[in-house]
Amino acid sequence: MDVGTAVVIGIWGVLASLVIVRLGRRGGAAFDDRFSGTDRRLVGVTAFYLGVPPIVLASQLAQVGLLRLLGNDLGRFETYVYWGIVQPAVPEQLAPLGRALLAATGPATLLLVTGALLAWTRWRPGNAARNHLRIEISRVLLLLAFGIHPILSLLVQRGDLWALRESLNALRDGSGDAAMLVYGTGAAYAFWRWRRAHRLRLLASPVHDASRQAAGAVDDAPDDPAALRALGAAQLASGDERALATLERAHALAPDDARVALLLGRAHLEQGDAQAASSHLRRAGQLLEADASPGAQSLLFEVTLALSAARIALGDAEGAILTAEAARAHAPRDPRGLLMHADALVAGGHLDEATQRLERALETAHGALRTEIERRLSALRRPSS
DSSP: OOHHHHHHHHHHHHHHHHHHHHHHHHGGGGGSSOOOHHHHHHHHHHIIIIIHHHHHHHHHHHHHHHHHHTTOOOOOEEEEETTTEEEEOOOTTSOHHHHHHHHHHHHHHHHHHHHHHHHHHHHSOOOHHHHHHHHHHHHHHHHIIIIIHHHHHHHHTOSHHHHHHHHHHHHSTTHHHHHHHHHHHHHHHHHHHHHTOHHHHHTTSHHHHHHHHHHHHHHHOTTOHHHHHHHHHHHHHTTOTTHHHHHHHHHHHOTTOHHHHHHHHHHHHHTTOHHHHHHHHHHHHHHHHTOOSTTHHHHHHHHHHHHHHHHHHHTOHHHHHHHHHHHHHHOTTOHHHHHHHHHHHHHTTOHHHHHHHHHHHHTTOOHHHHHHHHHHHHHHHGGGO
């Protein structure tokens, strides 16, 4: 083991020890059904420092086991990359095909474990914290198997992918290079699929736990409109198509509940039925205008915001502009009102006015809001460029 590898593994040991101390202090609270931002960070570093290294080491032990199974002496070991990756000294008498199979054992094991963890999470999900742990381990393993390890191996001309390329080239000229091209294509596809795996990532969010708890409440009281409303809200937030049916049941039991009407309007809007959405949202607005409770005004903002989107979908641009202006009046500091107003102005053909409003807002916007405003301004400016 060289000095650089020893230093890196030493740093990993210190950081892993700190994670263990934090886990000891938190106990099981990080893995309960109240998944907070602090829990997310702790579970993430647990996956990175404690979950991944044993799996990577096990993949290398599988490689060593295959070498012994082929009847070869183990030879010496050389550790040369972070995470304890081991490169056995492969005897020269091993045929090129055997060398290729041996070299492929490590990456194949990582990818098999990644697939098993993702399938487990997708088909047998637990609470959000445990789902997040499995998904984070899978993400790091995917990055190692398809990103870091191949790049390092090919750059330093050592390790699994380099050995696989050289063995296949020795078996048939050019076949190793073709295999690396196929591997790179598989990597690009895997990362593209990962970016689009929104439903999988929702399993590692508080929305998932809220949906589980609401489903349990509905099982205990199937005709409780509050439980149905909570379940419908969680399903709607997670993109579950069952949200509409759940909220229709809640509406049948509580037709004068403004929150149910608001959620039902959003559900119809998600399903593309802007007419039904507009009807439910107008009803929600009427109920809230007669409601003097403190929370009515904040709900009225949500209603007018959704109603503006429904009117845009119906082609009523002027009505959408008026509704968006009303939404901003209810909550002038909420950026969603500003963005909806800009969308309504664009729908009405008032592109210059929408651009001016967004440019003024950009002067004081920060973070995610600034990014969203810049994206919309770019879209507005594109046709004229």
